Amino acid sequence: MSADGSPTVATSGLSVSFGSRQALEDVSFELRSGTFTGVLGPNGAGKTTLLGALLGTIAHRGSARVEGRPAYVPQAGAIDASFPIDALGVVLMGRYPRLGWRRRPGPDDRRRARELLEQVGLAAEARTSFGALSGGQRQRALVGRALAQEGDVLLLDEPLTGVDAPSAEVLLEVFEAERRSGRTVVMTTHDLAQAARVCDRLLLLNRSLVAAGRTDEVFRSEVLRRAYGGDLLLIDGQTALLDDAHHHH
Amino acid sequence: MLEALDAPYLQRALLAGLVLSIPLGLLGCWIVLRELAFFAHAVGVATFPGVVVGLALPALGPFAGALLAALGFSAAISASEADHRLRGGAATGLALAVALAAGAVLLTARGGGAAPVDRLLFGSLLAVSSADVVLCLVGAAVAVGVLAVLLPRLAATTFDRTWAGPAGAGERVSASALLVLVSLVVVCALPAVGSLLVSALLVVPAATARLITERLAPMLAWATGLCALETVAGLLLARALDLPPGAAIAVVTGLGFGVIAAASAAASRLTRVAPA
Amino acid sequence: MSAVDWVVEPWGSGFMRRAFAEALLCGATCGALGCFVLLRRLSFLGESISHTIVLGAALALLLGLPLGLGGVLIAAATAGLTGAIAGDRRLSADTATGILLPTLFAGGIAVLAVTGSAPRLEELLFGSILGVGEGDLILAGLVAVAVLVVFGVAGKELALVAFDRAAARAFGYRVALLDAVLLTLVAVAVTAGLRAVGSILLAGLLLGPPLAARLVCRSFWPMVALASGLGAACGLVGLYLTWHLAIGAGPAIVLVVATVVGLAALSGAGRIRAPRGSRLARGAAVH
Numbered sequence: 001m002s003a004d005g006s007p008t009v010a011t012s013g014l015s016v017s018f019g020s021r022q023a024l025e026d027v028s029f030e031l032r033s034g035t036f037t038g039v040l041g042p043n044g045a046g047k048t049t050l051l052g053a054l055l056g057t058i059a060h061r062g063s064a065r066v067e068g069r070p071a072y073v074p075q076a077g078a079i080d081a082s083f084p085i086d087a088l089g090v091v092l093m094g095r096y097p098r099l100g101w102r103r104r105p106g107p108d109d110r111r112r113a114r115e116l117l118e119q120v121g122l123a124a125e126a127r128t129s130f131g132a133l134s135g136g137q138r139q140r141a142l143v144g145r146a147l148a149q150e151g152d153v154l155l156l157d158e159p160l161t162g163v164d165a166p167s168a169e170v171l172l173e174v175f176e177a178e179r180r181s182g183r184t185v186v187m188t189t190h191d192l193a194q195a196a197r198v199c200d201r202l203l204l205l206n207r208s209l210v211a212a213g214r215t216d217e218v219f220r221s222e223v224l225r226r227a228y229g230g231d232l233l234l235i236d237g238q239t240a241l242l243d244d245a246h247h248h249h
Numbered sequence: 250m251l252e253a254l255d256a257p258y259l260q261r262a263l264l265a266g267l268v269l270s271i272p273l274g275l276l277g278c279w280i281v282l283r284e285l286a287f288f289a290h291a292v293g294v295a296t297f298p299g300v301v302v303g304l305a306l307p308a309l310g311p312f313a314g315a316l317l318a319a320l321g322f323s324a325a326i327s328a329s330e331a332d333h334r335l336r337g338g339a340a341t342g343l344a345l346a347v348a349l350a351a352g353a354v355l356l357t358a359r360g361g362g363a364a365p366v367d368r369l370l371f372g373s374l375l376a377v378s379s380a381d382v383v384l385c386l387v388g389a390a391v392a393v394g395v396l397a398v399l400l401p402r403l404a405a406t407t408f409d410r411t412w413a414g415p416a417g418a419g420e421r422v423s424a425s426a427l428l429v430l431v432s433l434v435v436v437c438a439l440p441a442v443g444s445l446l447v448s449a450l451l452v453v454p455a456a457t458a459r460l461i462t463e464r465l466a467p468m469l470a471w472a473t474g475l476c477a478l479e480t481v482a483g484l485l486l487a488r489a490l491d492l493p494p495g496a497a498i499a500v501v502t503g504l505g506f507g508v509i510a511a512a513s514a515a516a517s518r519l520t521r522v523a524p525a
Numbered sequence: 526m527s528a529v530d531w532v533v534e535p536w537g538s539g540f541m542r543r544a545f546a547e548a549l550l551c552g553a554t555c556g557a558l559g560c561f562v563l564l565r566r567l568s569f570l571g572e573s574i575s576h577t578i579v580l581g582a583a584l585a586l587l588l589g590l591p592l593g594l595g596g597v598l599i600a601a602a603t604a605g606l607t608g609a610i611a612g613d614r615r616l617s618a619d620t621a622t623g624i625l626l627p628t629l630f631a632g633g634i635a636v637l638a639v640t641g642s643a644p645r646l647e648e649l650l651f652g653s654i655l656g657v658g659e660g661d662l663i664l665a666g667l668v669a670v671a672v673l674v675v676f677g678v679a680g681k682e683l684a685l686v687a688f689d690r691a692a693a694r695a696f697g698y699r700v701a702l703l704d705a706v707l708l709t710l711v712a713v714a715v716t717a718g719l720r721a722v723g724s725i726l727l728a729g730l731l732l733g734p735p736l737a738a739r740l741v742c743r744s745f746w747p748m749v750a751l752a753s754g755l756g757a758a759c760g761l762v763g764l765y766l767t768w769h770l771a772i773g774a775g776p777a778i779v780l781v782v783a784t785v786v787g788l789a790a791l792s793g794a795g796r797i798r799a800p801r802g803s804r805l806a807r808g809a810a811v812h
Binding site: 280281284285286287289290294338339340341342343345346347349350351353354357358366367370371445446448449452453456459460490491492493495496497498499500502503506510 | 619628634638647651732736783
């Protein structure tokens with residue numbers, strides 16, 4: 001167990017509303033470097049909104065601060081898979097912000113992108129078009145793109161939803177390696193059991209913050225029930241299954 | 250102004266317009282709700298080469314030529330949308346440019362004459378014959394009759410296309426029937442409003458009606474009423490200012506939408522302020 | 526006539542040389558920008574703008590302003606109004622475009638008819654490339670330079686926005702600004718193309734070459750380059766047909782474009798297969 005690093009992600013009194021609908025209300029927490037945090041909550045709990053506020057792409061009240069540069073993996077379903085681009089091209093896009101305007105990716109960027117493709121297990125698919133990749137492979141390419149940003153905080157929106165088991169294993173290894181190298185990894189997910197297995201910190205959201213802390217502290221039935229209400233099914237006090245189409249077997 | 254109503258050609262145009270407003274308004278609602286406005290525009294344009302060929306071949310005639318072109322176009326576009334790289338209307342956009350180019354070339358090849366190009370594109374008050382009025386009556390009756398049968402299924406699947414799961418084949422049939430009816434009514438409206446602007450009558454009154462009401466039945470009624478009113482106003486405007494009727498009607502529908510949209514925006518601002 | 530004569534003869538007259546230059550410039554710029562229009566699913570908006578600029582041209586004729594200025598202003602207004610109407614939760618972008626296209630276009634026709642400029646209508650509809658003047662060539666040249674400059678400065682960023690809007694925003698790019706730059710370029714390119722192929726045929730020049738390029742290319746920038754080259758080549762071949770077969774230049778260019786797309790579809794037909802992404806993409810559309 002390594003000692004916790006310095007705080008890199010912090011919100012204070014964070015609130016977001018869309019018209020008359022309150023999406024997040026008075027959320028305050030702090031995450032340190034070298035941690036892997038799962039953001040949990042039912043549909044509409046504000047998980048994606050929280051990431052948007054941290055990235056500064058969603059208007060909010062209160063503060064949402066990210067120390068250093070964020071790297072981001074959006075939900076894969078929002079991307080147009082028919083765009084003519086290959087896996088290598090997708091990863092190279094992660095280099096764009098550091099290249100600035102005008103400059104095109106050079107040999108160094110390509111070498112780095114190929115290393116990252118190797119890391120996410122897509123070395124053989126570098127020249128395969130994005131649309132021809134499987135759902136899991138696409139997600140791996142998008143994670144490769146986020147790694148190419150070389151950010152200090154990795155924000156992942158449902159990175160394991162709809163992903164095949166081998167891809168999920170590869171991705172979890174990548175996330176764990178990022179955590180070990182001192183980055184702050186934040187992942188939203190539907191999957192309670194998986195989050196409990198792989199994350200060392202949990203944030204329970206249901207518009208407001210229900211609980212935050214080490215996984216073994218948060219993953220207790222009475223806390224979970226506050227977030228999920230009656231939708232929760234507890235088996236022998238340990239395994240939790242959500243009464244939800246998204247659960248895994 | 251009113252003595253103009255004695256002119257038989259204007260009476261025929263008004264009668265045809267009023268009769269067609271019913272299917273145009275009803276179909277327009279489905280076009281707005283199912284986001285088929287691009288298709289409606291394109292199917293109108295696609296009739297252009299059909300009309301030109303029909304005029305050249307008396308055995309075919311402009312009505313049948315236009316109808317065949319419209320139906321063939323619908324089928325081709327449905328097929329191209331199945332290819333993911335062509336989705337999003339690009340093939341539709343290209344196809345209608347090609348339809349217009351082909352029509353223009355055919356027209357030049359025939360050596361101009363009977364039908365100047367702007368009359369085919371924007372319609373003419375003088376072009377509506379008694380036979381056209383009869384075709385409009387028949388076309389409108391067929392369209393309204395089929396729509397009455399389709400109504401429950403359309404209502405269910407438009408709001409939730411995924412619901413069609415168990416009844417997928419039925420959804421495909423009603424979707425295709427909708428496209429065929431649009432083609433039929435568009436072709437009936439061609440002599441008066443022309444191929445390039447007929448989509449205004451399908452889309453704009455229904456979109457205006459959508460701003461007036463949240464429920465389906467009143468929306469269908471409003472769309473039909475607005476369509477009739479705007480057609481009559483447009484035809485009289487065309488007569489008064491010597492404009493192509495298609496253009497006059499489209500301008501009137503646009504003004505109608507602008508007025509209702511402004512009123513609706515003002516009303517929603519009022520309701521937003523009130524509770525706060 | 527020998528093959529050499531067939532090729533060389535049209536270059537003998539000044540108006541044909543200007544027409545060739547116009548066709549090359551407009552074909553290349555429309556082809557390149559059309560790739561963005563195609564991939565961002567803005568085809569209906571492109572079709573709409575190419576019609577509504579007739580209102581801009583008609584108003585410019587009425588007020589004695591340059592046609593290009595009227596066209597660009599109305600093109601910008603069309604894009605802005607489409608966004609405003611589509612912003613209403615009750616109306617889709619498709620409906621918004623379907624409202625503005627015929628009504629503004631009809632407004633242009635009405636203005637032309639009322640002000641006695643109706644004879645100009647046919648050249649606005651089908652183009653008049655054989656009557657191209659110096660001013661038209663300068664406009665087309667400026668548009669081509671603008672496209673090259675913008676692609677040089679922000680090409681990769683525009684591609685990123687087209688591929689993944691959410692990521693572009695998260696990367697810190699001002700997506701709305703990039704959108705405005707792209708739409709402005711499309712507006713000026715379409716306005717320049719009005720002279721070459723006319724309002725109602727512009728969609729062919731804007732969407733056809735990118736469609737053909739999409740069918741044979743697997744990556745983005747080669748697709749843009751090919752579409753640009755195809756657009757220019759179609760303009761060239763179309764003008765030869767005009768010269769030798771005495772058919773309208775606008776329709777001839779569009780029919781050549783259609784032939785090229787048909788050939789690309791045939792050559793790519795063997796490779797077409799159901800994409801794995803179709804289910805995913807449809808899911809997103811339903812949402």
